[in-house]
Amino acid sequence: MSDSELPEVETPELDELDEDDRLRPEFVRAVLDAVEEGETDAARALVEPLHPADVADLFELTPHEQRAGLAHAVADLLDADVFAEMNDYVREDLIDALTPTEVADLAAELDTDDAVAIIEDMEPEDQREVLRALDPDDRAAIEEALSYPEESAGRLMQRELIAVPEHWTVGDVITYLRGHEELTTDFWEVFVVDPQHKPVGTCALSWILRTPRWVPIADVMSREQTLIPVDMDQEEVALRFQKYALISAAVTDWSGRLVGMITVDDVVHIIQQEAGEDALRLSGAGEGDINQPVRLTVRTRMIWLIVNLGTAMVASSIVGLFQDTIAAFALLAVLMPIVSGMGGNAGTQTLAVVVRALATNQLTSSNTRWMILRELRIAAANGTMLGLLIGAGTYLVFGNADLSIVIATAMLINNVTAGLGGVLVPVTLDKMNVDPAVSSAVFVTTLTDTMGFFSFLGLATLWGLHG
Amino acid sequence: MSDSELPEVETPELDELDEDDRLRPEFVRAVLDAVEEGETDAARALVEPLHPADVADLFELTPHEQRAGLAHAVADLLDADVFAEMNDYVREDLIDALTPTEVADLAAELDTDDAVAIIEDMEPEDQREVLRALDPDDRAAIEEALSYPEESAGRLMQRELIAVPEHWTVGDVITYLRGHEELTTDFWEVFVVDPQHKPVGTCALSWILRTPRWVPIADVMSREQTLIPVDMDQEEVALRFQKYALISAAVTDWSGRLVGMITVDDVVHIIQQEAGEDALRLSGAGEGDINQPVRLTVRTRMIWLIVNLGTAMVASSIVGLFQDTIAAFALLAVLMPIVSGMGGNAGTQTLAVVVRALATNQLTSSNTRWMILRELRIAAANGTMLGLLIGAGTYLVFGNADLSIVIATAMLINNVTAGLGGVLVPVTLDKMNVDPAVSSAVFVTTLTDTMGFFSFLGLATLWGLHG
Incomplete structure (x- = not known):
C-alpha cells in the first residue's frame, strides 16, 4: 500500500505487514533466522511491536518444528491475547509445551469464552490439573461453561457483563x-x-x-x-x-x-467459519484447516474419496452395460465423459446456490416449489444451449448427424437431471436434518454421472449407432 | 423451539418464526392470501408486529408477481429499516415501483451507508432525480459516497459519527x-x-x-x-x-x-458474503443469489459451462488418441471415468482448502513451500490407498493382474497431479492478482481429466493390454 493510501496508521507494525495486513515473508524469515541462531534478543525486538493478532499469525506461519523454539525465545510476549487469536491446532501445539500452572495463569487472564477455547481441547487429565490450579471463581465459571454442549451459546458466552x-x-x-x-x-x-x-x-x-x-x-x-x-x-x-x-x-x-x-467479535469468527465451510464440505475436505495434523487430514479426505470411489464404480457399471456398443463404436467412449462431466458441472452450480440459500435461511419451505421451478427453467435453458453447441460441434468434426442428435439430447436430459437433483437432494437432506453441504455432492454427481452415461450410451444403442 | 429452550423472548414475533428464526410457511401464506383477497387490514395486522429484518424476509419469500401487491397493502410498514435489511434484487424490485420523492424520503431517514446501498443501483437518471429531491446536506453526503469506487470503504462508511x-x-x-x-x-x-x-x-x-x-x-x-x-x-x-x-x-x-x-454490523454481512462466495465461485455459479433474475443467472452460469465444455473437449480428445486401444478392449472405457473422476475429487478437496487459506490470509508466501509439500504428502498417501483399493477391486472383479496394476498406477499418478495442481493453480493465480476462487476449478479439473485419461489409457497401451 502506498503512503498516500494509508498515511496515518498509528499501529507500529506497518513495516512488518504487507498491504493485505499479512506478515511479510522477509519479516517471518528474519525472526526465525534470529531464533535459529540463538539471537533471542534480536527475535524479541522484532516481535515486540506486533499486535497480538499478528504474533498469533507469526506462530501460524512458523513450521511445526520451529514453533517451540520461537515460543521459548519470545515467551514473555506470548500472553493470553495472543492465545485467544491463535488457530486451534497451533494453540494446542504450544499449550502442550506448557505446564498446567502456566496454562492456568493464561486462562485466569482471559474472559470465560477465550479461557474455555484454550482448555476445552486439552486431554481430560491435563484439563483437571489446569482447573485445580485456577482460583475457585474462575474454576466455577469455566467448569460451568464446559458443562454446555460444544459449539453452543454456553461455550461462546462470557460471564463478565454489566x-x-x-x-x-x-x-x-x-x-x-x-x-x-x-x-x-x-x-x-x-x-x-x-x-x-x-x-x-x-x-x-x-x-x-x-x-x-x-x-x-x-x-x-x-x-x-x-x-x-x-x-x-x-x-x-x-x-x-x-x-x-x-x-x-x-x-x-x-x-x-x-x-x-x-x-459480536466472538460471532464474527463463527460467521466467517460457517460460511467458508460450505466450499470445504461440498468438496469433502472436512474443516480444511491447513494447520491440522497431516494424518488427520488424510483420514478425513480419504473417507470422502472412498465414498466417491464407490459411486464412481456404480456409474462405471452403467458404462459396463454398453461394452458391446462401445467396442463397435469407440468414438462413444471418447464423447461420453463430456455428457457426464457437463451434467456434473451444472449440478454443482445448482447445489452451491441451494446449499448457500439454505444456510442463510433464504430458502425455506415457503419458496421451495418456486426454487425448483426456477432451477428447472435455468437447466432447460442451459441444457438446450449446451445441447445445440455440442450437437453442432459433433456434426462439424465427425459429420455424423445421428451421433450429434444423440449427444445433444443426452446433454439436455442430463442438464435437467442435474438441475432437479441439485435442488431436491440438498432440500431433502435438510428436511431430514442432515447437513446438505456435507452429503449432497456425492449424491448429485453420482446422479449426473449415471444419467450422463445412461442417456448417451442408451440413446446411442437404441438409435443403433455404429462407426 | 420448545418453551423451555427460549422462555423469555420479548420480541413479539415468536409465533411467526420457527426455531431457526425463519418465517413459518403458514404465516407467509396467510399474509399473501389476505393480500390476494383484498383484506388489507388483515395483512397489515399480521405484518405489523414483525421486526424490520423479518418484514424484509417476508418480501424475499414472496414471489416476484405478488410483491407489488404486498407492498401496496403494508406500505406504511415499509420503512427505511426494512429496505436496509433487504436483498438487493428484491429491493430494486420495490424501489422501481416508488417515485423519486418517495425514495428520497426513505434515503433521508437512513445512515449514509444504507442510503447509498439503496441509491447506487438505480438508473443514472432516476438517481439524479432522487438526489435532487434530497436536502442539500444529505445530497452532499450521498454524492460523495457515490464518488468512491463500488465495494470500497467509502461506500460502506457512515458519516454520522462522534x-x-x-x-x-x-x-x-x-x-x-x-x-x-x-x-x-x-x-x-x-x-x-x-x-x-x-x-x-x-x-x-x-x-x-x-x-x-x-x-x-x-x-x-x-x-x-x-x-x-x-x-x-x-x-x-x-x-x-x-x-x-x-x-x-x-x-x-x-x-x-x-x-x-x-x-461491525455493516461488516458482518460482507464477511458472510465473501466467505460464502468461495463455494459459489468454485462452481461457477456467480454470486448465486436466488433472487437474481433468471435471465441473468442463466447467462452467468452459461459462460462457465461453455468454458467447461471447451476443457471437456480437450480432455476427450486425449481419449480420442486411444480409440484403437479402446475398440480392442472396451473395458478400458468402463474404468477410465473412475481414474479421471477420483483425480477430480482429490483436486477439488485441495483446491477448496487452498482457496480458503488464501482468502483468510493463512496461506502466504511465507508458507507456500510448506503447503505444497503438505499437499504432496497427503496426495501420495491417498493416491497409494486409492490405487491399492481400485487395483484390488479390479483384480477381484475382472481377474486381470495387468489391468489392475495399470489402473492402480494411473490412480496414484492422477492423485499426485491433483494435489500439486490443487495448490499450484490457485497460488499462481493469486500471485497474478486473479481471484483463485473463480478460475482455479476449470484448470484443475482439466488437468485431472486429461492426466486421468492419459495416464490410464497411455499405460494400458504401453503395457499392451487387450481383452
Whole structure:
C-alpha cells in the first residue's frame, strides 16, 4: 500500500505487514533466522511491536518444528491475547509445551469464552490439573461453561457483563460503573434485570451517555431484546446476530435468568467459519484447516474419496452395460465423459446456490416449489444451449448427424437431471436434518454421472449407432 | 423451539418464526392470501408486529408477481429499516415501483451507508432525480459516497459519527453528547481528533462511562488505532475488522483526515458474503443469489459451462488418441471415468482448502513451500490407498493382474497431479492478482481429466493390454 493510501496508521507494525495486513515473508524469515541462531534478543525486538493478532499469525506461519523454539525465545510476549487469536491446532501445539500452572495463569487472564477455547481441547487429565490450579471463581465459571454442549451459546458466552436493576437511574448506573474497578471494560450494552435476574431490557452505552442522570434506566432501555438460550447452536447464534444486527446479546438459562453475554467479535469468527465451510464440505475436505495434523487430514479426505470411489464404480457399471456398443463404436467412449462431466458441472452450480440459500435461511419451505421451478427453467435453458453447441460441434468434426442428435439430447436430459437433483437432494437432506453441504455432492454427481452415461450410451444403442 | 429452550423472548414475533428464526410457511401464506383477497387490514395486522429484518424476509419469500401487491397493502410498514435489511434484487424490485420523492424520503431517514446501498443501483437518471429531491446536506453526503469506487470503504462508511478534540475531558464529552439532540445514537466508540481533524485516538464508550468526569479524554483513549483508508476494498476492511476484533473503525481520506466510520454490523454481512462466495465461485455459479433474475443467472452460469465444455473437449480428445486401444478392449472405457473422476475429487478437496487459506490470509508466501509439500504428502498417501483399493477391486472383479496394476498406477499418478495442481493453480493465480476462487476449478479439473485419461489409457497401451 502506498503512503498516500494509508498515511496515518498509528499501529507500529506497518513495516512488518504487507498491504493485505499479512506478515511479510522477509519479516517471518528474519525472526526465525534470529531464533535459529540463538539471537533471542534480536527475535524479541522484532516481535515486540506486533499486535497480538499478528504474533498469533507469526506462530501460524512458523513450521511445526520451529514453533517451540520461537515460543521459548519470545515467551514473555506470548500472553493470553495472543492465545485467544491463535488457530486451534497451533494453540494446542504450544499449550502442550506448557505446564498446567502456566496454562492456568493464561486462562485466569482471559474472559470465560477465550479461557474455555484454550482448555476445552486439552486431554481430560491435563484439563483437571489446569482447573485445580485456577482460583475457585474462575474454576466455577469455566467448569460451568464446559458443562454446555460444544459449539453452543454456553461455550461462546462470557460471564463478565454489566447487569443493573430496573429501578436504577442513568446516574446510578454511571456511579456503579465508576465505583467498581473489578467490573469488565469489555461491554457495549448494559442489561437491565428484574429481581429474579431475568433480563427485561437492553441499553446501548450511547443511550446512557446521551441521557441526563436523573432519567430512570427503564425509560431509556429497549424492551425489544433478542435473547440467546444457553443451549442454542453457535451457527444459529451467528445467524441471529447477523439478522438483527446485534453488537451483544444476553444469554439466558432454561429458567430465563441472565447467565452470560455474547459479543459480536466472538460471532464474527463463527460467521466467517460457517460460511467458508460450505466450499470445504461440498468438496469433502472436512474443516480444511491447513494447520491440522497431516494424518488427520488424510483420514478425513480419504473417507470422502472412498465414498466417491464407490459411486464412481456404480456409474462405471452403467458404462459396463454398453461394452458391446462401445467396442463397435469407440468414438462413444471418447464423447461420453463430456455428457457426464457437463451434467456434473451444472449440478454443482445448482447445489452451491441451494446449499448457500439454505444456510442463510433464504430458502425455506415457503419458496421451495418456486426454487425448483426456477432451477428447472435455468437447466432447460442451459441444457438446450449446451445441447445445440455440442450437437453442432459433433456434426462439424465427425459429420455424423445421428451421433450429434444423440449427444445433444443426452446433454439436455442430463442438464435437467442435474438441475432437479441439485435442488431436491440438498432440500431433502435438510428436511431430514442432515447437513446438505456435507452429503449432497456425492449424491448429485453420482446422479449426473449415471444419467450422463445412461442417456448417451442408451440413446446411442437404441438409435443403433455404429462407426 | 420448545418453551423451555427460549422462555423469555420479548420480541413479539415468536409465533411467526420457527426455531431457526425463519418465517413459518403458514404465516407467509396467510399474509399473501389476505393480500390476494383484498383484506388489507388483515395483512397489515399480521405484518405489523414483525421486526424490520423479518418484514424484509417476508418480501424475499414472496414471489416476484405478488410483491407489488404486498407492498401496496403494508406500505406504511415499509420503512427505511426494512429496505436496509433487504436483498438487493428484491429491493430494486420495490424501489422501481416508488417515485423519486418517495425514495428520497426513505434515503433521508437512513445512515449514509444504507442510503447509498439503496441509491447506487438505480438508473443514472432516476438517481439524479432522487438526489435532487434530497436536502442539500444529505445530497452532499450521498454524492460523495457515490464518488468512491463500488465495494470500497467509502461506500460502506457512515458519516454520522462522534469526533471530539484532544483537549476535552470525559465530562466535556458527556456534556456534548447530552446537549446535542441531532447527533447519531448509533455509535460504540468516540474518535478523538487533532485540529486538522486527523484521528489521534479511539475511546470505547465503556471507558468513558467508567472514568471520572475530570479526566482528559486523551488519557483514556487508545492511541493504537486501526484506521481504514477510504479507498480500501470491502473484503480487506472485513479481514481487518475480523483480525483486530473491531467494533467500529475510523475511515480516513488520502490526507489522513477523518471522513467516516464503519461499524461491525455493516461488516458482518460482507464477511458472510465473501466467505460464502468461495463455494459459489468454485462452481461457477456467480454470486448465486436466488433472487437474481433468471435471465441473468442463466447467462452467468452459461459462460462457465461453455468454458467447461471447451476443457471437456480437450480432455476427450486425449481419449480420442486411444480409440484403437479402446475398440480392442472396451473395458478400458468402463474404468477410465473412475481414474479421471477420483483425480477430480482429490483436486477439488485441495483446491477448496487452498482457496480458503488464501482468502483468510493463512496461506502466504511465507508458507507456500510448506503447503505444497503438505499437499504432496497427503496426495501420495491417498493416491497409494486409492490405487491399492481400485487395483484390488479390479483384480477381484475382472481377474486381470495387468489391468489392475495399470489402473492402480494411473490412480496414484492422477492423485499426485491433483494435489500439486490443487495448490499450484490457485497460488499462481493469486500471485497474478486473479481471484483463485473463480478460475482455479476449470484448470484443475482439466488437468485431472486429461492426466486421468492419459495416464490410464497411455499405460494400458504401453503395457499392451487387450481383452
